[in-house]
Amino acid sequence: xxxxxxxxxxxxxxxxxxxxxxxxxxxxxxxxxxxxxxxxxxxxxxxxxxxxxxxxxxxxxxxxxxxxxxxxxxxxxxxxxxxxxxxxxxxxxxxxxxxxxxxxxxxxxxxxxxxxxxxxxxxxxxxxxxxxxxxxxxxxxxxxxxxxxxxxxxxxxxxxxxxxxxxxxxxxxxxxxxxxxxxxxxxxxxxxxxxxxxxxxxxxxxxxxxxxxxxxxxxxxxxxxxxxxxxxxxxxxxxxxxxxxxxxxxxxxxxxxxxxxxxxxxxxxxxxxxxxxxxxxxxxxxxxxxxxxxxxxxxxxxxxxxxxxxxxxxxxxxxxxxxxxxxxxxxxxxxxxxxxxxxxxxxxxxxxxxxxxxxxxxxxxxxxxxxxxxxxxxxxxxxxxxxxxxxxxxxxxxxxxxxxxxxxxxxxxxxxxxxxxxxxxxxxxxxxxxxxxxxxxxxxxxxxxxxxxxxxxxxxxxxxxxxxxxxxxxxxxxxxx
Amino acid sequence: xxxxxxxxxxxxxxxxxxxxxxxxxxxxxxxxxxxxxxxxxxxxxxxxxxxxxxxxxxxxxxxxxxxxxxxxxxxxxxxxxxxxxxxxxxxxxxxxxxxxxxxxxxxxxxxxxxxxxxxxxxxxxxxxxxxxxxxxxxxxxxxxxxxxxxxxxxxxxxxxxxxxxxxxxxxxxxxxxxxxxxxxxxxxxxxxxxxxxxxxxxxxxxxxxxxxxxxxxxxxxxxxxxxxxxxxxxxxxxxxxxxxxxxxxxxxxxxxxxxxxxxxxxxxxxxxxxxxxxxxxxxxxxxxxxxxxxxxxxxxxxxxxxxxxxxxxxxxxxxxxxxxxxxxxxxxxxxxxxxxxxxxxxxxxxxxxxxxxxxxxxxxxxxxxx
Ligand SMILES: Cc1ncc(C[n+]2csc(CCOP(=O)(O)OP(=O)(O)O)c2C)c(N)n1
Ligand code: SF4
Ligand SMILES: [Mg+2]
Numbered sequence: 001x002x003x004x005x006x007x008x009x010x011x012x013x014x015x016x017x018x019x020x021x022x023x024x025x026x027x028x029x030x031x032x033x034x035x036x037x038x039x040x041x042x043x044x045x046x047x048x049x050x051x052x053x054x055x056x057x058x059x060x061x062x063x064x065x066x067x068x069x070x071x072x073x074x075x076x077x078x079x080x081x082x083x084x085x086x087x088x089x090x091x092x093x094x095x096x097x098x099x100x101x102x103x104x105x106x107x108x109x110x111x112x113x114x115x116x117x118x119x120x121x122x123x124x125x126x127x128x129x130x131x132x133x134x135x136x137x138x139x140x141x142x143x144x145x146x147x148x149x150x151x152x153x154x155x156x157x158x159x160x161x162x163x164x165x166x167x168x169x170x171x172x173x174x175x176x177x178x179x180x181x182x183x184x185x186x187x188x189x190x191x192x193x194x195x196x197x198x199x200x201x202x203x204x205x206x207x208x209x210x211x212x213x214x215x216x217x218x219x220x221x222x223x224x225x226x227x228x229x230x231x232x233x234x235x236x237x238x239x240x241x242x243x244x245x246x247x248x249x250x251x252x253x254x255x256x257x258x259x260x261x262x263x264x265x266x267x268x269x270x271x272x273x274x275x276x277x278x279x280x281x282x283x284x285x286x287x288x289x290x291x292x293x294x295x296x297x298x299x300x301x302x303x304x305x306x307x308x309x310x311x312x313x314x315x316x317x318x319x320x321x322x323x324x325x326x327x328x329x330x331x332x333x334x335x336x337x338x339x340x341x342x343x344x345x346x347x348x349x350x351x352x353x354x355x356x357x358x359x360x361x362x363x364x365x366x367x368x369x370x371x372x373x374x375x376x377x378x379x380x381x382x383x384x385x386x387x388x389x390x391x392x393x394x395x396x397x398x399x400x401x402x403x404x405x406x407x408x409x410x411x412x413x414x415x416x417x418x419x420x421x422x423x424x425x426x427x428x429x430x431x432x433x434x435x436x437x438x439x440x441x442x443x444x445x446x447x448x449x450x451x452x453x454x455x456x457x458x459x460x461x462x463x464x465x466x467x468x469x470x471x472x473x474x475x476x477x478x479x480x481x
Numbered sequence: 482x483x484x485x486x487x488x489x490x491x492x493x494x495x496x497x498x499x500x501x502x503x504x505x506x507x508x509x510x511x512x513x514x515x516x517x518x519x520x521x522x523x524x525x526x527x528x529x530x531x532x533x534x535x536x537x538x539x540x541x542x543x544x545x546x547x548x549x550x551x552x553x554x555x556x557x558x559x560x561x562x563x564x565x566x567x568x569x570x571x572x573x574x575x576x577x578x579x580x581x582x583x584x585x586x587x588x589x590x591x592x593x594x595x596x597x598x599x600x601x602x603x604x605x606x607x608x609x610x611x612x613x614x615x616x617x618x619x620x621x622x623x624x625x626x627x628x629x630x631x632x633x634x635x636x637x638x639x640x641x642x643x644x645x646x647x648x649x650x651x652x653x654x655x656x657x658x659x660x661x662x663x664x665x666x667x668x669x670x671x672x673x674x675x676x677x678x679x680x681x682x683x684x685x686x687x688x689x690x691x692x693x694x695x696x697x698x699x700x701x702x703x704x705x706x707x708x709x710x711x712x713x714x715x716x717x718x719x720x721x722x723x724x725x726x727x728x729x730x731x732x733x734x735x736x737x738x739x740x741x742x743x744x745x746x747x748x749x750x751x752x753x754x755x756x757x758x759x760x761x762x763x764x765x766x767x768x769x770x771x772x773x774x775x776x777x778x779x780x781x782x783x784x785x786x787x788x789x790x791x792x793x794x795x796x797x798x799x800x801x802x803x804x805x806x807x808x809x810x811x812x813x814x815x816x817x818x819x820x821x822x823x824x825x826x827x828x829x830x831x832x833x834x835x836x837x838x839x840x841x842x843x844x845x846x847x848x849x850x851x
Contacts, residue, residue, distance in 0.1 A: 028687070030693060030694065061684075062679075062680060062681040062684060063679050063680065064679065065677055065679045068689075074691070077687050077689065081684070082684055083677035083678065083679055083680075083683055083684055083686055083687075084677065084686070084687045084688070084689075085546065085549055085677060085687075085688045085689070086576075086687070086688065086689035086690070086691055087542065087545065087546075087572070088542065088545075088568055088569070088572050091538065091539070091542035091545075091568075091569075094534065094538070094539040094540075094542035094543050094545075094546065095542050095543070095545050095546035095549075096546060097506075097532060097539075097543050097546060098504065098506065098542065098543035098544060098545060098546025098547035098548070098549075098550075098554070099546040099547065099549065099550055099677075099679070100546075101504055101530040101532060101543070101547060102503060102504050102530065102546070102547035102550040102552040102554065103550045103552075103678050103679050105679060105680070106550070106678065106679025106680075107679060108679070123535055123536060123539070124535065124538075124539055124542070127534075127535035127539065131532075273530075274528035275528055276503050276527065276528045276529045276530070277527040277528045277529070278501050278503075278527075278666060278667070278668040278669065279666060279668070280499075280665045280666040282527045283498055283499060283527065283666050284662075286523055286526045286527065287485075287495060287523075287662065288485070289485075289662045296484060296661055297659075322486065322657065325486050325657060326486045329484065329485065329486040329659040332484070334658075334659070335486075335658065335659060336656055336657070336658045337486070337656060337657040337658070338652065338655065338656040338657075339655055339656075360742075361658075361739070362739050362740065362742040362743030362744075362746060363739050363740040363742075363743045364652070364656050364658075364739060365652075365740075
C-alpha cells in the first residue's frame with residue numbers, strides 16, 4: 001500500500017488505532033459485528049487491545065495462536081486476528097503445551113479467567129508453568145465467575161459478596177483468596193511473572209509493558225511467562241466505572257500486590273527443540289530392523305507345543321520363556337509368550353506360557369501343558385496337574401523327590417549344580433533350556449544360542465557362560481535319560 | 482530381520498512411529514504404562530515429542546492442541562484414565578480433530594484391579610462423553626495387529642477427522658509374539674488445510690466445538706451423523722473363521738477372540754459346526770453381516786470379558802428390524818410436533834403431507850454458552 005493514500009477505512013482505523021492483530025469487524029460473532037460481546041467497562045476488552053498492540057509492535061502476529069478458554073473470554077477468537085483455538089474449561093495450558101510442542105515456532109497464548117485458571121484448571125496451570133512450556137499465560141483476575149453469573153471464584157476477597165457467598169466470603173467456610181503469581185513464583189522454570197492492574201490509564205500503560213515483555217519471552221523462545229491482570233467485572237460486582245476502579249485500587253490491589261515477581265527475559269537462553277525425523281532408515285536403526293534377510297513365517301509342519309516355565313521371580317523364569325520364544329521366532333515359527341500377569345516381585349511366584357506352532361495361535365495362555373519347566377516346589381505342585389498325558393516335567397533336582405502316577409515323563413535335573421560348575425548359579429534356567437533342546441525336535445540348538453546372544457546383547461560378558469551352560473544341560477540329558 | 486519377538490505394548494509404539502506420529506502425551510497406569518515407557522525412550526531418539534502429562538485430562542488436551550496443528554499425535558491409558566479423558570474425546574469429536582488413543586483395558590468398576598477385562602466397551606464404542614458423537618474403534622487380537630491397527634488408526638483418524646481408539650487389553654499388551662515390521666515409515670505431509678500452525682497461511686483457521694446458533698449446531702450434528710453413516714458403509718473390517726457352514730457363531734474381539742478361536746478348533750474336532758466372527762472394527766460394527774447370518778438361522782454366542790456389552794450389539798444387529806424409525810432434533814432445538822406426526826403418518830401410510838422443511842424459531846433457552 002502507498003502509505004500516502006488513506007481511504008476512509010484506513011483513516012478510521014488510524015483514529016481508532018485499532019491494532020492489526022485485532023479483526024476490524026467480528027464476523028464470527030454473527031450479529032452486531034462492530035462491537036464486542038463484553039459488558040461496558042469490562043476488563044477483557046481492554047486486555048484484548050493491549051495484547052493485540054503488543055503483537056503488532058513485536059511483529060509476531062503471524063506466529064501467534066490464541067487460546068480462548070471457558071469464561072467470558074470464550075469468544076476471544078471473535079476478535080484476535082491470528083490462529084485460534086477454543087478449549088475445554090481449565091485445560092488451556094495443556095492444549096497450549098500440545099500446540100507448542102508440535103509447532104515449536106508458534107507463539108502460543110493461553111488466555112484464562114480465575115475460575116478457569118485457578119480452580120478447575122489449577123493443576124494444568126501449575127504443571128505447564130513447572131515444565132517451563134513456551135507459552136504466555138494471560139490471567140484475568142476479576143474475583144468472580146463472570147460468565148456463569150458471578151459465583152465465588154478462588155480469587156474472591158474475604159468479605160466480598162457473590163451469589164454463592166451471599167454474606168461475604170468467610171475463610172472458615174470458603175478459604176482464602178488464591179495468589180497465583182505468588183504460587184507460580186515458587187516454581188523454578190517460569191521466565192517472567194508479573195501482576196498488573198487495569199484500574200486507571202497509567203496502570204493500563206504499565207500493564208501493556210508487562211504484556212510486551214511476556215510476549216518477548218515467547219518471541220525469543222525462552223519459556224514460560226505469566227501475567228496476572230486485576231480486571232473489573234462491573235456487571236457481576238454491580239459497580240459503575242468509578243466504583244469498579246475504586247474496588248480494584250482499594251481492595252484488590254491490597255490483597256494482590258501489583259508488581260513484577262520475576263524477569264529473566266535478558267538472562268534466560270532460548271529452549272531448543274530438535275526437528276522430528278520421520279525416515280524409515282532412522283526408525284529401522286533404533287528398532288534394529290534389518291531388511292536384507294528373509295522375514296515372515298516358514299511353513300514347516302510341526303506339532304504345536306505348549307510350554308510353561310515357572311518358579312520364583314528373579315530365577316529368570318520370564319527370560320527363559322522369552323529365550324525359547326525368541327528362538328522360535330528366528331526359525332519363522334508362530335509363537336506366543338505370555339507372562340503371569342501382575343507386578344512381579346522378587347521372591348513372588350512367576351510363570352510364563354510359550355506356545356509354538358506352524359499356524360495362527362489361538363489362546364496364548366497355556367492350560368494343557370506339553371512341557372513344564374519348574375524351578376521351585378510350589379509351582380511344580382501347582383502346574384504338574386495341568387501337564388498332558390504323554391507330556392514332560394523338567395524340574396530342578398534341588399526341589400527333591402516328585403512322583404506322579406500319570407503317564408508323564410518326570411526329569412529331575414541338577415540344573416543349579418551344572419550352573420555352579422560353570423561359575424554362575426544364575427544360569428540354572430539356561431541349563432534347563434539346554435535339556436529342552438534334546439527333548440524334542442521343535443527348535444534347533446543354534447536358534448537357542450542366537451536367542452541367548454540377543455537376550456544378553458546388553459550384557460555381553462554373560463553370553464559365553466550361558467552358551468556353555470546350554471551345552472552342558474544338553475549333554476547331561478543325553479547321558480541321563 | 483524385520484521379524485522380531487515384541488511385546489504388544491511395544492508394538493503399539495512401533496506402529497505409531499512408522500505411521501509418522503510426532504507427539505506422544507501420556508500418564509502412567511498399569512497395564513498401559515509400558516507404552517508410555519517405550520514412547521519416552523523411542524520418540525526422542527528421532528527428535529519427536531514426548532511429554533509425561535500431569536493427568537489423563539491433561540494428556541488428552543495436549544493431544545487436542547497438538548492435533549489442531551495438523552501433526553499426527555496420540556496418547557494411551559487404561560480404564561480409569563480413559564474415564565477421565567471422556568471430556569477430551571467429545572471436544573476432539575466436536576472440533577473434528579484426528580487423534581489416536583490406545584486403551585489397554587483393565588478390570589473395573591472403580592479402581593478394580595489390573596487384570597485384563599473388556600469392560601470399557603461401552604464407554605469407548607458408544608461415546609462416553611456428552612453429545613451425539615462416536616469414536617472409530619479398532620480391536621487388535623495379536624501383537625502384529627497391535628502394530629498394524631495402530632498404523633491404521635492414524636490413517637482413519639486423518640481420513641475422517643475423528644478420534645480413533647485402539648481397544649486392547651492387559652493380556653495383549655503384555656504378551657510377546659513375532660512382529661513383522663512395517664514395510665516403510667510414513668512421512669506425514671501435514672497439508673491439512675484446517676490446521677492452526679502459527680504461521681501466515683493458517684492464520685484464519687479456528688479450532689472449536691462451539692456453534693452458537695442452534696440451527697448451525699443441529700446442521701453440524703446431522704453432518705456428523707452423515708459422516709458416521711459413511712464410516713459404517715466403508716470401514717467395517719471383520720475377520721471370519723470357519724463361519725461358512727457354522728450353526729453356532731462365536732462373536733468376540735481382542736484376547737477373548739483368541740480363546741474363542743481355540744474353542745472353535747476344539748468344537749470342530751468333535752464335529753460341531755462352530756465358527757468365529759471377530760469384529761476388528763467395533764465401531765463401525767459389522768451389523769449387516771451379523772444380520773445376514775442371523776437370517777440364515779445361526780445362533781450367536783458373545784464371548785467377551787464384560788457384562789454383555791458386546792452381546793447387546795450382537796442382539797441389536799441380529800434382530801435389526803427394518804421397521805424402526807427415528808425422529809430427532811439436535812443442536813439445542815426442541816422436538817416439533819409436526820416431525821413426530823409426519824413420521825407417524827408416513828409409517829401408517831396416511832396420505833397427508835406435512836411440510837417439515839422449515840425450522841421453528843422458538844428457542845428454549847437464551848443463546849449463550851456457559
Ligand atoms: C466442565 C465445565 N464446568 C462448568 C462450566 C460452566 N462455566 C462456564 S464459564 C465458568 C466460569 C468462568 O469463570 P472465570 O474463569 O473466572 O471467567 P470470567 O467469566 O470471570 O472471565 C463456568 C463454571 C463449563 N463450561 N464446563
Ligand atoms: S460479566 Fe463481567 S467479565 Fe463477563 S463480560 Fe461482563 S463485565 Fe466482563
Ligand atoms: Mg473470573
